[in-house]
Amino acid sequence: MKVKSGESVVLIDSKGKKRTVMAGDKVKKIRHLGFVDLQELVGKPYGSRIQIESRTHWILPPSIVDEIETIRRRTQIILPKDAALICIYCGIRSGYSVLEAGIGSGALTIALANQVAPNGTVISYEKRGDILESAKSNLERVSLEKRVSMNLKDVTEGISERDLDAVILDIPNPCDAVKNAWESLKIGGYLCAYTPLVSQLEDVVKKMRKYPFIEIRSLENLQREMVVGERGTRPNFHMLGHTGYLTFGRKVKE
Numbered sequence: 337m338k339v340k341s342g343e344s345v346v347l348i349d350s351k352g353k354k355r356t357v358m359a360g361d362k363v364k365k366i367r368h369l370g371f372v373d374l375q376e377l378v379g380k381p382y383g384s385r386i387q388i389e390s391r392t393h394w395i396l397p398p399s400i401v402d403e404i405e406t407i408r409r410r411t412q413i414i415l416p417k418d419a420a421l422i423c424i425y426c427g428i429r430s431g432y433s434v435l436e437a438g439i440g441s442g443a444l445t446i447a448l449a450n451q452v453a454p455n456g457t458v459i460s461y462e463k464r465g466d467i468l469e470s471a472k473s474n475l476e477r478v479s480l481e482k483r484v485s486m487n488l489k490d491v492t493e494g495i496s497e498r499d500l501d502a503v504i505l506d507i508p509n510p511c512d513a514v515k516n517a518w519e520s521l522k523i524g525g526y527l528c529a530y531t532p533l534v535s536q537l538e539d540v541v542k543k544m545r546k547y548p549f550i551e552i553r554s555l556e557n558l559q560r561e562m563v564v565g566e567r568g569t570r571p572n573f574h575m576l577g578h579t580g581y582l583t584f585g586r587k588v589k590e
């Protein structure tokens with residue numbers, strides 16, 4: 337399989353540092369990489385190597401994790417470990433209609449858009465125009481913009497869509513959007529709130545208990561990497577101690 341012009345590819349060096357680029361573009365200065373002739377990538381077999389500024393990089397098609405990890409961050413993002421749990425616990429699958437707020441940098445959007453493909457939709461609400469624009473360019477870089485409907489909208493002021501399969505809230509005050517989420521979900525649809533603070537988690541759970549949601553539960557998802565050395569194996573000294581709590585609930589009839 338060879339790289340085609342206009343394809344998104346990931347360049348990974350021997351230390352695991354990676355960048356996602358668009359093959360076929362002109363020479364570009366890429367942060368932490370230097371000048372790269374993106375036309376040179378076209379026709380190269382996937383899995384082969386390329387020298388960039390004296391460092392070797394492997395050329396691969398980007399995985400969902402690559403797409404999220406190489407995103408340009410304008411906000412805090414939902415990391416792959418939490419995005420994976422959101423997709424599984426909300427039962428998100430191909431063909432689903434899923435709403436998220438806010439879009440932020442578009443990291444969770446990437447996971448959702450891949451999951452609902454090829455016929456599903458991700459509807460993203462974001463209340464800041466500048467953030468919406470940068471999320472749009474992040475999604476364009478990984479060719480996912482056509483799968484996402486991006487709206488400059490405050491989710492606490494209302495959700496126009498109905499019969500949604502899932503609503504995911506990553507905003508500072510998710511409790512203020514619980515009523516709108518309940519109204520927009522189909523029966524059996526899931527609400528998920530991602531909250532960095534315990535106080536936000538408590539507020540959202542208390543609010544969800546006022547509506548017909550069942551299976552309300554909050555999870556913390558801890559992950560640590562193992563290091564395999566010559567003399568033994570141990571957990572990595574560095575661990576991302578905390579990201580956010582995930583609260584889930586499922587809509588039933590009034």
Ligand SMILES: C[S@@+](CC[C@H](N)C(=O)[O-])C[C@H]1O[C@@H](n2cnc3c(N)ncnc32)[C@H](O)[C@@H]1O
Pocket residue numbers: 411412413414415437438439440441442443444445461462463464467489490491492506507508
């Ligand atoms: C932490 S970021 C979201 C990050 C995103 N989930 C990601 O993975 O890249 C939170 C975003 O929510 C937006 N936001 C905050 N309150 C909102 C609201 N009521 N309606 C829509 N967007 C909102 C903020 O402007 C910000 O961009």
